[in-house]
Amino acid sequence: MKIKVINEQKNLQEVMKVLLTHLEPSKVMKFWAACKLSETDYLQLKEQLFAQETVASLYAKIKEYQDGDSQQSPE
Known part of the structure; x- marks a missing residue:
């Protein structure tokens, strides 16, 4: 039996x-x-998570999120 x-x-x-x-x-x-979980190297993780992002792409995602959030009913 193998264990991964x-x-x-x-x-x-x-x-x-x-x-x-x-x-x-x-x-x-x-x-x-x-x-x-702060023992993890945040800067290294940030670079990996956002490697393909630009300021424009992040702005678009934030705008999309905020526009979608404003359409939801308040809790």
Whole structure:
């Protein structure tokens, strides 16, 4: 029987990508802080997560998120 060992760093990066896909960045960072995951090299993770992004592409995503959020009913 073979057991696949999961690399913790790669697993954390995958989880962060999923969270950032489904939650607003501020909520992800608050969650991250609450879990005390700050031992990870944030700058390295940031470079990997946003490697293909530009200021314009990030602006477009933020605008799209905010426009979609304003169309939802208040909680």
